Amino acid sequence: MKKSDVLVIGSNMIDLMTYINRMPVAGETVEAEDFSMGFGGKGANQAVAAARLGSQVSFISMVGNDSFGKQQLGNFKAANIDVTGVGVGRKSSGAAPIFVDPTADNRILIVKGANSELTPAVLDEHLDLIRNTKLIVLQQEIPLETNYHAIDLAKQYGVPILLNPAPANSHLDMEHVRRVDFFSPNETELATLTGLPTTSMDEISRAAQRLVDMGVKNVLVTIGSRGVLWVSATTSQLIDAVKVEAVDTTGAGDSFIGSFAHYFAQGETIPQALRHANEYVAITVTRRGTQKSYPTAKEVVEMYQ
Ligand code: ATP
Numbered sequence: 001m002k003k004s005d006v007l008v009i010g011s012n013m014i015d016l017m018t019y020i021n022r023m024p025v026a027g028e029t030v031e032a033e034d035f036s037m038g039f040g041g042k043g044a045n046q047a048v049a050a051a052r053l054g055s056q057v058s059f060i061s062m063v064g065n066d067s068f069g070k071q072q073l074g075n076f077k078a079a080n081i082d083v084t085g086v087g088v089g090r091k092s093s094g095a096a097p098i099f100v101d102p103t104a105d106n107r108i109l110i111v112k113g114a115n116s117e118l119t120p121a122v123l124d125e126h127l128d129l130i131r132n133t134k135l136i137v138l139q140q141e142i143p144l145e146t147n148y149h150a151i152d153l154a155k156q157y158g159v160p161i162l163l164n165p166a167p168a169n170s171h172l173d174m175e176h177v178r179r180v181d182f183f184s185p186n187e188t189e190l191a192t193l194t195g196l197p198t199t200s201m202d203e204i205s206r207a208a209q210r211l212v213d214m215g216v217k218n219v220l221v222t223i224g225s226r227g228v229l230w231v232s233a234t235t236s237q238l239i240d241a242v243k244v245e246a247v248d249t250t251g252a253g254d255s256f257i258g259s260f261a262h263y264f265a266q267g268e269t270i271p272q273a274l275r276h277a278n279e280y281v282a283i284t285v286t287r288r289g290t291q292k293s294y295p296t297a298k299e300v301v302e303m304y305q
Pocket of ligand 1: 252
């Protein structure tokens with residue numbers, strides 16, 4: 001079996017963007033201004049970012065037995081993602097009805113749907129994919145037990161793991177977290193997990209160090225336009241973000257994780273991969289949308305040559 005560069009195990013969602021003037025009250029029907037659909041879900045976003053950069057990406061995920069599921073599969077194939085690990089569940093596809101009002105405030109509902117059917121047993125059907133990759137990438141829009149099983153399997157096969165603990169979950173079992181090679185929270189997720197304040201850089205540093213003291217090899221804290229703080233047993237350094245005029249930061253976190261995974265799997269050192277990931281996201285945030293804002297390898301070269 002051919003080895004993949006990056007294996008993403010995670011979610012996919014259809015974003016249902018509805019642009020409203022105001023929310024209806026109970027029992028009321030209100031006309032909305034506009035509507036658009038987009039491909040999302042943290043796992044899918046990260047897989048697409050790595051694939052756009054040219055990585056051989058495999059994806060283990062569950063779509064619903066409906067038209068959204070078929071569209072998701074088409075989208076993964078168009079991005080050149082290997083879909084042998086994508087199953088069709090019994091529930092509806094994961095979907096996120098998002099209501100955006102004229103002040104750009106968002107109200108978001110998450111329907112996990114088939115993503116909740118990505119159980120530990122599904123991973124056992126794809127041991128070849130798990131064994132034959134350079135890096136496994138996990139997030140938290142699928143059952144936590146599935147991530148724990150993925151960590152156990154990855155350790156058994158000696159494959160490095162990156163865990164992006166988003167969305168935050170205070171029930172995360174630290175015994176599993178301490179076994180991952182890369183743990184990449186944003187400041188909010190870091191605070192939820194450690195119970196420590198993460199407002200100032202000093203506080204962020206201390207909270208990240210707490211995780212390193214517990215055994216996590218590399219903590220990569222993403223701090224928006226400030227960049228990313230890398231803390232390990234031997235270093236603590238801020239890799240500055242690239243200064244740009246951001247127009248839409250939706251999906252920035254996933255763009256960072258997917259691109260870091262790509263560059264690391266290509267054999268770059270951690271600081272090199274972090275610098276390149278920052279450059280990748282800087283392009284993403286100057287464009288509107290999530291997956292559609294993720295540049296290809298060619299666009300990245302043109303931007304920074
Ligand atoms: P989200 O949940 O909104 O997708 P996040 O909170 O997980 O994002 P951020 O910390 O906002 O992730 O962003 C991830 C990385 O993207 C940052 O570490 C930084 O490198 C880059 N980045 C984010 N915002 C900007 C910006 N305005 N300008 C340049 N780079 C940015």
